[in-house]
Structure formats: C-alpha cells, structure tokens
Amino acid sequence: MKVIVLGAGVVGVTTAYQLQRDGHDVVVIERQPVAAAETSWGNAGMVAPGHSFVWSSPKAPMTLLKSIVMKDQALRFKFSSDPQLYAWSWRFLLECTVEKARRNTLLKHRLAAYSQSVLHEMLGEESIDYDRNDRGILYFHRSQESLDRGIAQMKLLESDGQTIRVLNRDEVVAVDPSLASVKDKIAGAIHCPTDETGDPAKFTRSLAEKVAERGGMFMTDTLVDGFQTAGNDITGVATSRGIVSGDAYVLALGTWSPKVAGQIGIHLPIYPIKGYSLTIPIGDHKAPPEVAAVDEHNLVAISRFGDRIRVTATAEFAGYDTSHKPSDFAFMKRVTQELYPDGGGYEHAQMWAGLRPMTPTNLPFFGRKKYRNLYLNTGHGHIGWTMSHGSARITADLVAGKSPAIPMEGLLA
Numbered sequence: 001m002k003v004i005v006l007g008a009g010v011v012g013v014t015t016a017y018q019l020q021r022d023g024h025d026v027v028v029i030e031r032q033p034v035a036a037a038e039t040s041w042g043n044a045g046m047v048a049p050g051h052s053f054v055w056s057s058p059k060a061p062m063t064l065l066k067s068i069v070m071k072d073q074a075l076r077f078k079f080s081s082d083p084q085l086y087a088w089s090w091r092f093l094l095e096c097t098v099e100k101a102r103r104n105t106l107l108k109h110r111l112a113a114y115s116q117s118v119l120h121e122m123l124g125e126e127s128i129d130y131d132r133n134d135r136g137i138l139y140f141h142r143s144q145e146s147l148d149r150g151i152a153q154m155k156l157l158e159s160d161g162q163t164i165r166v167l168n169r170d171e172v173v174a175v176d177p178s179l180a181s182v183k184d185k186i187a188g189a190i191h192c193p194t195d196e197t198g199d200p201a202k203f204t205r206s207l208a209e210k211v212a213e214r215g216g217m218f219m220t221d222t223l224v225d226g227f228q229t230a231g232n233d234i235t236g237v238a239t240s241r242g243i244v245s246g247d248a249y250v251l252a253l254g255t256w257s258p259k260v261a262g263q264i265g266i267h268l269p270i271y272p273i274k275g276y277s278l279t280i281p282i283g284d285h286k287a288p289p290e291v292a293a294v295d296e297h298n299l300v301a302i303s304r305f306g307d308r309i310r311v312t313a314t315a316e317f318a319g320y321d322t323s324h325k326p327s328d329f330a331f332m333k334r335v336t337q338e339l340y341p342d343g344g345g346y347e348h349a350q351m352w353a354g355l356r357p358m359t360p361t362n363l364p365f366f367g368r369k370k371y372r373n374l375y376l377n378t379g380h381g382h383i384g385w386t387m388s389h390g391s392a393r394i395t396a397d398l399v400a401g402k403s404p405a406i407p408m409e410g411l412l413a
C-alpha cells in the first residue's frame with residue numbers, strides 16, 4: 001500500500017519506519033523543514049515505563065486547585081476564553097477516580113513496556129546514534145515520608161513487571177557520584193534500572209534519514225490543511241502543495257491532530273500542556289549527571305545526552321503558545337545547579353518550550369474512527385517518546401489488518 005503519514009514527530013517517523021519495514025510505500029507530510037522540530041525536539045528523552053503514572057490521578061483535582069490559588073512552579077493552570085480548555089478539563093477530572101487512575105496507569109505501563117521492547121528490537125537491527133544511556137533512572141525523594149509514598153505507589157508498576165530497586169542516600173550516590181554534594185538533601189530513591197534515556201530528536205532525524213534512504217518520501221515545509229473524503233473513505237490530504245493521495249492515512253500531528261481531524265467530524269480530546277526545557281553544554285565541567293534523575297519534590301527531570309544535560313519541568317495551560325522568557329526557567333535551573341554544581345555551563349543553556357499532546361486518560365488514540373482508511377496514532381502526552389515505538393508497531397499491525405502484540409482493549413479509539 002501507499003501510506004500517507006501526517007506529521008514527522010517521533011510518532012510519525014517511527015510509524016513510517018514500521019510501515020516501510022512491512023513493505024509499504026510511505027510519504028510523510030510535515031510543515032517544518034526537518035523532522036522532530038516541535039514537541040519531539042526538546043523533551044527529557046526518558047524512555048521510562050517506570051514513569052507511567054497518569055496525571056489524571058485522585059490527587060490531581062486538589063493539585064489543580066492549589067495551582068490556581070498559589071503560584072505553583074510545577075503546574076500552572078490559567079483561565080482562558082478557550083471553551084476547549086474547559087471541555088477537556090472536565091473530561092480529565094472524570095478520569096481522576098482511584099479505579100480509573102489505576103486502570104489507565106496499567107494500560108499505559110503495558111504500552112510503555114511493549115514500546116521499549118520494540119525499541120530494543122529496532123536497535124538490534126539499526127545503527128542509530130542518539131546518546132543513549134541505559135543505566136536506568138533515579139526517581140529521588142527529599143523526605144522519608146515522600147519516599148515511602150513513592151515506594152507504595154510503585155508497587156502498582158512492580159505488579160505489572162517493572163523492575164524496582166529502593167536505594168538509601170548512600171546507594172543513590174553510589175549509582176551517581178555526581179550527586180555526592182547534595183547527599184544530605186536526598187532521603188533515597190527508587191531506581192528503575194531498566195528505564196533509559198536518549199536524545200529524541202537525534203533519534204527521530206536519524207530514523208527519518210534511514211526511511212528516506214530506503215525510498216520513503218518526506219514532504220517537509222508542507223502544511224496539512226484538511227482531507228478529501230468520499231463516503232467512508234479518505235481520498236486525499238489537502239496540503240499547501242496540493243492534494244496527496246494514498247491507500248491509507250495515519251494521523252500523527254501531536255497537539256495539532258484535533259484541529260485537522262475536527263474538520264471531518266472526528267473530535268479528539270487532545271489538549272496542549274506546555275513544558276519547558278534547558279539544554280546545557282557540559283564543556284569542561286567535572287561532575288555532570290551520569291544517570292538520569294527525577295527530583296520528585298520539585299518535579300524536575302534531568303537527563304544526560306553525551307556532552308549535554310537536558311532538564312525539563314512544568315505543566316502549563318497556555319493554549320498553543322510556545323513562547324518563553326528567561327524567568328520561566330529560573331526555578332528548574334536553580335534546582336539543577338544545586339544538584340550538580342559543577343555539572344555544566346548553566347550560563348549557556350539553550351531554552352525551549354513545547355506542547356505535550358495530552359488526553360484526559362493520558363492514553364493515546366489508536367485505530368479508526370469514522371473513516372475506513374484513516375488510522376489514529378496521536379495524543380501521547382507526557383511520555384510520547386517512550387510510547388512511540390510500540391505505538392508505531394501497533395499502527396502498522398492495524399494497517400495490515402493484524403492483531404497487535406499486546407491486548408488493545410481500552411486503547412482503541
């Protein structure tokens with residue numbers, strides 16, 4: 001078949017790769033000049049099944065409320081005139097029961113763990129340099145009380161096969177000696193030794209090159225405007241370069257998917273949740289992080305990509321606005337600098353903001369809705385790099401009419 005993939009973020013490119021592997025001709029349409037230029041560029045790079053907890057948890061309504069009343073750094077809810085914000089927030093709140101949070105977390109963990117296995121399979125076949133670090137992720141806590149809560153919460157993922165090690169502060173420093181100077185501020189950590197990190201943009205661009213070398217077509221600088229339809233069929237995609245037609249179509253436009261799909265009556269509750277990142281050159285600094293970490297108290301994530309540190313933080317409701325100013329990064333920079341005083345050239349940090357394509361359940365949409373030959377692979381939220389590889393394989397299987405390798409109950413649109 002000729003399959004048209006809309007969007008060249010990590011989700012679109014991994015999907016194109018899996019479709020091509022199955023023998024299809026692929027065309028990828030992307031409005032940016034290169035792949036991974038939007039949300040897939042600046043994320044924390046964590047391939048982290050151990051981070052599969054949904055944000056729509058029983059704690060979330062109170063956290064949201066507090067963020068409105070107090071000036072919170074990690075979560076910034078802002079009122080706006082956008083009716084989509086309220087419709088989405090209502091659906092999000094409905095997912096915040098104990099039972100739904102548990103169910104959604106387990107579904108997400110299943111998908112994330114499967115996705116990591118697909119990534120490993122791919123790495124066995126392809127040579128991709130993306131500053132991979134497979135020494136796990138340290139989820140560290142600053143008080144014993146918080147650590148105990150974290151351990152209790154992690155039991156859920158452990159029951160689903162996640163490997164977990166509980167570390168005291170000496171053991172944390174043994175895993176990453178660069179945390180030695182702040183040892184007394186850390187109560188302990190949950191180490192997920194099988195979680196890993198790597199630069200998502202480097203990975204995506206390298207994979208896109210491979211797809212192109214093998215005959216895949218990338219239509220960059222090309223805006224998708226809408227669809228041409230006939231009955232239950234999509235007959236073409238309307239783009240800034242004219243109509244592009246194929247046998248099947250995959251929607252992988254991240255936060256922009258609902259805008260395009262809405263034009264043909266497919267309503268997807270995906271809302272942009274803004275996050276910020278810093279990319280810090282290590283240069284001659286002597287004690288950069290050696291293992292990725294999440295500071296669970298400050299909700300700051302830190303990864304090491306070769307000669308750079310990537311730091312991310314914040315969930316902000318700001319619509320589609322990706323602008324940023326230095327003060328947006330002050331808190332995360334201070335936290336990182338305190339943790340790794342000789343970690344990198346903080347004064348040369350590159351600033352970035354991007355939009356997580358969040359769904360109320362925190363689970364992406366797969367499968368078909370309304371049209372016979374339009375497949376959804378979108379809405380991957382806060383761990384889309386983690387879930388992309390498996391999501392791509394699932395989508396390729398659905399296009400081929402095969403059953404995906406994991407049960408899809410609860411994951412289909």
Ligand SMILES: Cc1cc2nc3c(=O)[nH]c(=O)nc-3n(C[C@H](O)[C@H](O)[C@H](O)COP(=O)(O)OP(=O)(O)OC[C@H]3O[C@@H](n4cnc5c(N)ncnc54)[C@H](O)[C@@H]3O)c2cc1C
Pocket residue numbers: 006007008009010011012029030031032035036037038039040041042043044045046047048222223224225252253254255256257260273274275276277301312313353354355356357378379380381382383384385386387
């Ligand atoms: C601060 C932050 C930290 C994160 N950390 C992690 C992490 O550590 N681990 C993890 O797994 N995930 C993380 N994520 C989430 C992850 O980045 C996303 O889930 C993932 O990148 C989504 O990929 P995507 O391909 O769906 O979207 P995108 O990367 O946004 O790709 C969509 C593509 O569609 C294109 N497009 C949109 N509209 C059109 C149009 N009309 N015409 C043509 N092209 C169009 C865009 O240009 C874009 O390239 C983080 C996100 C943020 C913001």
